[in-house]
Amino acid sequence: MITARAHTNIALLKYWGKKDSELILPYNDSISLTLDQFYTDTSVEFSQHLKKDEISVDEKPLTGSGLTRAKRVLDLVRGQAQIHTAARVYSTNHVPTSAGLASSASAFAALAAASAKAAGLTLDKRALSILARHGSGSASRSIFGGFVHWHAGTDNQSSYAESIQSKVDWDINLITVLINTNEKKVSSTNGMQSVVKTSPFFPAWVKAAQADVAPMTEAILNKNLAKLGTLAEENAMRMHATTFGADPSFTYFQPQTLAILNTVRNLREQGVKCYSTVDAGPNVKVICAKADNELLLTQLAKIVGHDALSICNPGPGVTYL
Amino acid sequence: MITARAHTNIALLKYWGKKDSELILPYNDSISLTLDQFYTDTSVEFSQHLKKDEISVDEKPLTGSGLTRAKRVLDLVRGQAQIHTAARVYSTNHVPTSAGLASSASAFAALAAASAKAAGLTLDKRALSILARHGSGSASRSIFGGFVHWHAGTDNQSSYAESIQSKVDWDINLITVLINTNEKKVSSTNGMQSVVKTSPFFPAWVKAAQADVAPMTEAILNKNLAKLGTLAEENAMRMHATTFGADPSFTYFQPQTLAILNTVRNLREQGVKCYSTVDAGPNVKVICAKADNELLLTQLAKIVGHDALSICNPGPGVTYL
Numbered sequence: 001m002i003t004a005r006a007h008t009n010i011a012l013l014k015y016w017g018k019k020d021s022e023l024i025l026p027y028n029d030s031i032s033l034t035l036d037q038f039y040t041d042t043s044v045e046f047s048q049h050l051k052k053d054e055i056s057v058d059e060k061p062l063t064g065s066g067l068t069r070a071k072r073v074l075d076l077v078r079g080q081a082q083i084h085t086a087a088r089v090y091s092t093n094h095v096p097t098s099a100g101l102a103s104s105a106s107a108f109a110a111l112a113a114a115s116a117k118a119a120g121l122t123l124d125k126r127a128l129s130i131l132a133r134h135g136s137g138s139a140s141r142s143i144f145g146g147f148v149h150w151h152a153g154t155d156n157q158s159s160y161a162e163s164i165q166s167k168v169d170w171d172i173n174l175i176t177v178l179i180n181t182n183e184k185k186v187s188s189t190n191g192m193q194s195v196v197k198t199s200p201f202f203p204a205w206v207k208a209a210q211a212d213v214a215p216m217t218e219a220i221l222n223k224n225l226a227k228l229g230t231l232a233e234e235n236a237m238r239m240h241a242t243t244f245g246a247d248p249s250f251t252y253f254q255p256q257t258l259a260i261l262n263t264v265r266n267l268r269e270q271g272v273k274c275y276s277t278v279d280a281g282p283n284v285k286v287i288c289a290k291a292d293n294e295l296l297l298t299q300l301a302k303i304v305g306h307d308a309l310s311i312c313n314p315g316p317g318v319t320y321l
Numbered sequence: 322m323i324t325a326r327a328h329t330n331i332a333l334l335k336y337w338g339k340k341d342s343e344l345i346l347p348y349n350d351s352i353s354l355t356l357d358q359f360y361t362d363t364s365v366e367f368s369q370h371l372k373k374d375e376i377s378v379d380e381k382p383l384t385g386s387g388l389t390r391a392k393r394v395l396d397l398v399r400g401q402a403q404i405h406t407a408a409r410v411y412s413t414n415h416v417p418t419s420a421g422l423a424s425s426a427s428a429f430a431a432l433a434a435a436s437a438k439a440a441g442l443t444l445d446k447r448a449l450s451i452l453a454r455h456g457s458g459s460a461s462r463s464i465f466g467g468f469v470h471w472h473a474g475t476d477n478q479s480s481y482a483e484s485i486q487s488k489v490d491w492d493i494n495l496i497t498v499l500i501n502t503n504e505k506k507v508s509s510t511n512g513m514q515s516v517v518k519t520s521p522f523f524p525a526w527v528k529a530a531q532a533d534v535a536p537m538t539e540a541i542l543n544k545n546l547a548k549l550g551t552l553a554e555e556n557a558m559r560m561h562a563t564t565f566g567a568d569p570s571f572t573y574f575q576p577q578t579l580a581i582l583n584t585v586r587n588l589r590e591q592g593v594k595c596y597s598t599v600d601a602g603p604n605v606k607v608i609c610a611k612a613d614n615e616l617l618l619t620q621l622a623k624i625v626g627h628d629a630l631s632i633c634n635p636g637p638g639v640t641y642l
Contacts, residue, residue, distance in 0.1 A: 183583065200529040201562060204521040208566075234570055241522060241565035245529075248551075249558035254583075255576035262504065262575075 001088075002118040003043040006109035006142045007315040008101055009034040010174060010285050012232040012277060013209060013216050014239045015137050015150065017196045024137045025159050027196075028209040030150045031216050032141045035174060036315035038101050042091040042110035044118040046078075050086035057091045057107070066104075073111055073135045081119035089115070099310045100178035100283040102188075108135025109142035113318045128318065129161040145317035147220045149213070168314035170223040171289045177300055178308040179256045179282040186250055188280035191243060198247040205242050209235060229275025229287045236277040254282040259303050267299060322409075323439040324364040327430035327463045328636035329422055330355040331495060331606050333553040333598060334530060334537055335560045336458050336471065338517045345458045346480050348517075349530040351471045352537050353462045356495060357636035359422050363412040363431035365439040367399075371407035378412045378428070387425075394432055394456045402440035410436070420631045421499035421604040423509075429456025430463035434639045449639065450482040466638035468541045470534070489635035491544040492610045498621055499629040500577045500603040507571055509601035512564060519568040526563050530556060550596025550608045557598040575603040580624050588620060 013031040018024060055062040055070050062070060074087050089111065093103045112132035116123045123131065125143050129150075133140035140159075141148040146166045153159030186194075196202055212231050219227035243250050257278060264276045264286055274288040274296055288296055297309055334352040339345060376383040376391050383391060395408050410432065414424045433453035437444045444452065446464050450471075454461035461482045462469040467489045474480030507515075517523055533552050540548035564571050578599060585597045585607055595609040595617055609617055618630055 200525040200559070201522045201566070204525055204566075208521040230569075234568055237565040237570035238521070241562035244558040244562035244565065245522070245525075247555055249555055251579070251582075253579055255580045258572070258574055258579055259576045261572075 001043050001045040002114045003041060003321040004110045004113035004117070004318055005039050005041050005321055006106045006113065006318040007034050007036065007039040007145070008103065008106040009138065009141045009148065010277065011138065011141075011279065012228065012287070013212055013235050014279070016209070016239045016242070017192045017202060017206065018137070019152070023156050023159070024133050025154070026137055026150070026152045027206045029152045029213045030141070031164065031213065032138070032148050032150070033174065034142060034145045034148060034315045034317065035312040037310060037312045038095045038099055038106065039315070040091060040093050040103060040106040040110045041321065042089065042107070042114045044087055044089050044111070044114040046083060046085040046087050046118055048085050050088060053086045053089070055089040055091070058093055069108065069135045070111060073108065073131060074115055076131055076134055077115045077119045077121065081121050083119055087115060087118070096310045098178050098307050099176045100281070101176060104136040105138040105142045108132050108139030109318050111135060112139065113143070113320070117320065125317070126160045126162065130156060130159065133159060143318050146314050149217065164217055164220050166317065171291065172225060172314065173288050173290045173293055174312045175286040175288060175293070175296055175300065176310045176312060177260050177284040177286060177304055179254050179260070179284065179304065180308075181254045181282050183254060183282075185281065186252065191250070191252070191280050194246050194250070195242045199242045199245040201242045201245040205238055208238055225273050225287070225289055229273065232277050232287055233275040240278060252278065252281050256303060257282045257284060260284040260300065263299055263303060267296070272296070322364050322366040323435045324362060324642040325431045325434035325438070325639055326360050326362050326642055327427045327434065327639040328355050328357065328360040328466070329424065329427040330459065330462045330469065331598065332459065332600070333549065333608070334533055334556050335600070337526065337530070337560045337563070338513050338523060339458070340473070344477050344480070345454050346475070347458055347471070347473045348527045350473045350534045351462070352485065352534065353459070353469050353471070354495065355463060355466045355469060355636045355638065356633040358631060358633045359416045359420055359427065360636070361412060361414050361424060361427040361431045362642065363410065363428070363435045365408055365410050365432070365435040367404060367406040367408050367439055369406050371409060374407050374410070376410040376412075379414055390429065390456045391432060394429065394452060395436055397452060397455055398436045398440045398442065402442050404440055408436060408439070417631045419499050419628050420497045421602070422497060423600075425457040426459040426463045429453045429460030430639050432456060433460065434464070434641070438641065446638070447481045447483065451477060451480065454480060464639050467635050470538065485538055485541050487638065492612065493546060493635065494609050494611045494614055495633045496607040496609060496614070496617055496621065497631045497633060498581050498605040498607060498625055500575050500581070500605065500625065501629075502575045502603050504575060504603075506602065507573065512571070512573070512601050515567050515571070516563045520563045520566040522563045522566040526559055529559055546594050546608070546610055550594065553598050553608055554596040561599060573599065573602050577624060578603045578605060581605040581621065584620055584624060588617070593617070
């Protein structure tokens, strides 16, 4: 039995729109930061004693699209290893209840790493990244620690992630802000599909995002928090602009989302280096310097309460336990 | 002394971006509904006894950009009438305190009509519309009652409004929803300037808005509330998408704005024909059938209170008192 641990990541330059939904090829490159707080441990063994794949997540049998995607990764591994045996998979998510983060990035990165090794394959990180991508696009980035660049590519082999800066030895934190909501959720897959099909803004989004890859990479290498944060907030707002422009129009923002965005903007005008990013949901992630954590926690708690806030540090890439 | 009364209007297809800021030529056509509730009465006389223009609004001397724009309209009138005398202008705005509507559309439409007649000119409505446009773009539409179409045009003479349906004999209302906010306001002029210059989404906005002119006109002529409302809400959301995409990103939305948008969307999913539009500010205007007024007032009041709500009917074009 092989066990791998992978951490989740937050895109600072977003993955938003699939050019090829079979291969999960995105329209544009993306850049992320892997976080230390939230991870998935996944154990895999292939066994001739099994009639079919047995996959459990947090001690419950996996079902639905999660199961389909997990089987896709296992099938690719079996194909590469030229084995025909079924797999037993145990997966456990470790997430602070207040983070409001999705687990698919860490889950499929851990599954890719554990299943490849369990099948006897020796894959380098780029190959693992390609494999993980077939489970969930963002999982391709969770193979690596720190700042990561996912190249959109044009086919299976050219769409992979690689490290920009695996050891982040500078003063950056990310505060997750959980927004209370009773609104029904539009999945990121459905949201991006609707935007690609109907939003007149989608082509400009792709172009603007792609143009930000080089300056954001440079900001990371220069450890320039202000530049990185500014680019990240702009990029996130553009992504959400595409949803307002879709037909029918929709938004992941909730009233509290806007309140947090306003607070961050106001604090920034007062000189605090803090920047927002928002994924396909109402929660906000605030990029900031470690030194400003306390100030930010105090201000953000006024809107959502302390229990809704978590501080994350840069985290490591996938490891075997 | 000549007195004219003009009513404000709400754009259902928005004016957002100036192609020529001297002539106030917009990038795209717009379509509006003139409202009955809010109007401006403006009295003008030209007199050789005056040394310079004396202009008061609500019994206070007009200053700043409002003064500059009013003088521009008066100068155009003097040029056309070939007179050189100064003008005395009294203007009074009549607005329910809870409406949260801007007064420039009604103010400059009333000024154009009163000053032209006071100078002895006999201008048709198209000419008045062109004249009013020089004070404020949206004022070109307030010359007419009911549903109005402002042609973007390519020069001074081709950029004018005209009536689509001056007598609205069908079941449409507009509920204005005043949002409480302490946030500082980005003026519509500054907002659209920033978007034109920096938003990668602006060209697609113009194209999508222009493409909606014909279907929206058809929906009005067919008295099709659902079609008209759907197009109006889509158009408004696209306009606001351009601000999220600007550099720096900004928004006119406040948390309560999103709460109202959500409520309207939810009621619509329950079968109520109601649609939102939002101008360059946090307030929402809800397009609905008269029959649904009570239901909507009850639901919207849960978020903003009853005092923040006003019901408007279609209103008339400019008249002389």
